[in-house]
Amino acid sequence: MQIERRLPRIAVQGLTGCAGELLVILENLGSVLPFVQVASFPFAQSKNDLSDIDIAFVEGSVSQKHDIDSIKEIRARSKWLVAVGNCAVHGCVQSSTCSRYKAKELVEAVYAKDSPIEALDAKPLSSYVNVDVELSGCPIDKNQFLAVLASLLKDHLPYIIDRPVCLECKMRENGCVLIEKNLPCLGPVTAAGCGALCPSFEAACYGCFGPCKDPQLNAMATVLSEKGYNLSDILVRLGTFGIPEQVLSNLDVKR
Template sequence: MRAIPKAKRPKLAVWKFASCDGCQLSILDLEDQLLEVLGSVELAYFPEATRAVLKGPYDISLVEGSITTRHDAKRIQEIRRNSAFLVSIGACATAGGIQALRNYANLRNYIQAVYPRPEFIDSLDKSTPIRNHVFVDFELRGCPVSKEQLLEVLNALLNGRKPNIPAYSVCLECKRKGNVCVMVAASRPCLGPVTQAGCGAICPSFHRGCYGCFGPAESPNGASLAAWLRRLGQDDEAIVRLFRSFNAASEAFHSVSTAHENPKPQG
């Protein structure tokens, strides 16, 4: 391993917005490569790993979470101004996350039901991805992100090359692995054909349908998949639930769930 002189190491910052921390913890999950990663960058801001805080500007900012408050909407602008390369990581940062289910409901009702003192809650009506607020240089999908893909993006940035992050469907990964298609062989609903690869087809490898946590693939045809799921016996409610999870607010999944929420009368 070639040691990078400290002064030449890119300054890395890891920021959190509305999220569960799972994506940024994927960095610490890189157990075998962690020391090498830490030897290649200067950790400037990463509260999950260190209390040390360095001033900006930052060479690489990893942004986790969605924008759900006015305060965060301002904070992301500040981060963007201080970052040369900004990567949003995970379903929250790239699509609004599971908390974007609020987009389909009345937020006030939720707040009233959950909090004893609702007046303390100051929240936006909708949960939105980072790119709705600032320019994003690269998006990494998944709930959580794949630690291998996270490492690949850092690796590509350090080596000045394009990251190998394919935008095609999960099916390509699934078939390369030699999995038997759960939809064809067991009629199990699977979002793999319309979901972006990157997870290594984890769920179908364990005989489960993909639930789309990596969000829509590059050319998703959710309408056709949903029509076929109806033929396999799934009702509209099940289809809405399938398309409305971690990437509910992504345009390609949103259009399918809304179409099946208010289905056109038959005949």
């Protein structure tokens, strides 16, 4: 008698975000389809079942009341929960905007006064549930996604590089646009993972993978200030992809 093997069940869910990670995953899922069952992926298929999930990939921040219910349900039904993309990992643009304006004011400015949208101050998934793996990027890198999936399919927590972009930049033997061209490159404080994409085309890194581990923000801000960038440029650059406002307000740069 032949025993049918159960394929690992994966879910790909979106909360409040731009669907960038969902697209990256959709484009790259083909190569792993023989090894998994896509139990739920509302962005890509109409029949979805969130029961008994082995690995859930979740994009977007928790920005609306129903996002809280969704992420708690996904967590309860999944063995491994992976936050994909800067919104899910750091809150990203939504969180940084909510640190300057009230969510209610933003909804009223964009939608009609009696809008049914119940907006909250945007927060990352880890503010509400336990997250097993955080994969940053805006959007994520496809090779990192496939490596995380391969690792979790073997029941191992993946290794995710926690060094700055400068490491990958040097490994590619790029010239440094911060030193040689005075471009405001945020590679020294940004998490690696993209393969130093922008500096490889002689453009400055603008921080889209979010902060690296222990980012040396004061040193970064001082260097940018010495190169003639003003405080508001520096704060906007550093704050957009996940460095909290309260950290930025303590930066030791000339005001």
